[in-house]
Amino acid sequence: MAERAIEAVVLDVYGTLFGFGRLVERARAIVGDLPLLDHWRTKQLEQSFLRTILGEYVDFWTVTEEALDAVCAQLELELMPEEREHLLHGWLELDPFPEVSGALELLRERGLRLAVLSNGSPAMLESLLQHAELDALFEVVLSADAVRRYKPSPAVYALVPAALVVPPERILFCSANGFDVAGALRFGFQVCWVNRGNTKLDALGKQPHFTVHSLLELVEYL
Amino acid sequence: MAERAIEAVVLDVYGTLFGFGRLVERARAIVGDLPLLDHWRTKQLEQSFLRTILGEYVDFWTVTEEALDAVCAQLELELMPEEREHLLHGWLELDPFPEVSGALELLRERGLRLAVLSNGSPAMLESLLQHAELDALFEVVLSADAVRRYKPSPAVYALVPAALVVPPERILFCSANGFDVAGALRFGFQVCWVNRGNTKLDALGKQPHFTVHSLLELVEYL
Numbered sequence: 001m002a003e004r005a006i007e008a009v010v011l012d013v014y015g016t017l018f019g020f021g022r023l024v025e026r027a028r029a030i031v032g033d034l035p036l037l038d039h040w041r042t043k044q045l046e047q048s049f050l051r052t053i054l055g056e057y058v059d060f061w062t063v064t065e066e067a068l069d070a071v072c073a074q075l076e077l078e079l080m081p082e083e084r085e086h087l088l089h090g091w092l093e094l095d096p097f098p099e100v101s102g103a104l105e106l107l108r109e110r111g112l113r114l115a116v117l118s119n120g121s122p123a124m125l126e127s128l129l130q131h132a133e134l135d136a137l138f139e140v141v142l143s144a145d146a147v148r149r150y151k152p153s154p155a156v157y158a159l160v161p162a163a164l165v166v167p168p169e170r171i172l173f174c175s176a177n178g179f180d181v182a183g184a185l186r187f188g189f190q191v192c193w194v195n196r197g198n199t200k201l202d203a204l205g206k207q208p209h210f211t212v213h214s215l216l217e218l219v220e221y222l
Numbered sequence: 223m224a225e226r227a228i229e230a231v232v233l234d235v236y237g238t239l240f241g242f243g244r245l246v247e248r249a250r251a252i253v254g255d256l257p258l259l260d261h262w263r264t265k266q267l268e269q270s271f272l273r274t275i276l277g278e279y280v281d282f283w284t285v286t287e288e289a290l291d292a293v294c295a296q297l298e299l300e301l302m303p304e305e306r307e308h309l310l311h312g313w314l315e316l317d318p319f320p321e322v323s324g325a326l327e328l329l330r331e332r333g334l335r336l337a338v339l340s341n342g343s344p345a346m347l348e349s350l351l352q353h354a355e356l357d358a359l360f361e362v363v364l365s366a367d368a369v370r371r372y373k374p375s376p377a378v379y380a381l382v383p384a385a386l387v388v389p390p391e392r393i394l395f396c397s398a399n400g401f402d403v404a405g406a407l408r409f410g411f412q413v414c415w416v417n418r419g420n421t422k423l424d425a426l427g428k429q430p431h432f433t434v435h436s437l438l439e440l441v442e443y444l
Contacts, residue, residue: 043424046401053405054375054405073424149275150275154276154277200292204269
């Protein structure tokens, strides 16, 4: 890899910088072994895709609420209002993966510009990054909300070169999510798949430029 | 309901006219109790959504192939070439639900025009409808392929009033799939949810005009 080619590293948030462990715990305390979070996350993504296709945007907090309610209806699960609130607010208090803070510091020391690009609403991202004390590390925090559609819409990825004034091929986009890898590759970024779960990638037939298991591995490449 | 308002009944195919029972059997004969078809169908829909958002169309046969391969990779399942073929060809030889043929005949006797609107490719739909001997019942068989994107894109639903030369509010669109009900409602059809599984509908916050458990129930309404 030509080291000087990359000027900026842009990262996805949910599943990439932040794990869902705390949400899993909250869900388990309320509903036991039922895999509520798996269903919720799947539904949240499905609804974000569908709303993008329908052209009927609501912000990601609303998507997250509606997805929880839809999943609870399908599972015939009645949450108390305070349980529902507790679960929803879990999205604002997720824990970053353990290496994230250190890895980001190292990337910055190498002169790389750092940014975030997420489906999360600006308020969700602000809460989350402040809570984890990561907000100061990023030059810019970009939300799909600015274009009122969700990843993998090309319009979302287009926010990055516009905000950084850097062409896509000099940007390394990092995500743990297959659909996000798929979208970022098609947009023309260099792409790193963060394979946190040791799973098989489904990026609709395309391969990322890099695959790592943690962001510290990425530091070694750059 | 004002009876004369409806001039045409337009039906979704997979899950609405045709069940997956035969595919479930084929999958069980090959992989046992693993719920391969559930994963496959979920992946097939997800990839159709993602390709629509990405603007990177491939036809539904290709989507169906790619979804099977992606799911097998994720499940670490290696199919023999003839097993893979056998599963794929199952999509061309599904059985219609038992009441379908009779219910459609009754709708035609009432003077209603009948059509199909499906994500399936023209070749898939032709094989399927001929195999089930239902092809003569429909005035027109419309495929999302004509606009190179998938439901619930409004462009797909727009094929119907264009082909029938009937305004959307005089068309009753029937589907068992929540995302399809969601899209059809937003497009302005009258919509009937065919709740074949006795489940909860997720149509992203909107309610259909009718809910039935089989198409024979629909005949009673019209």
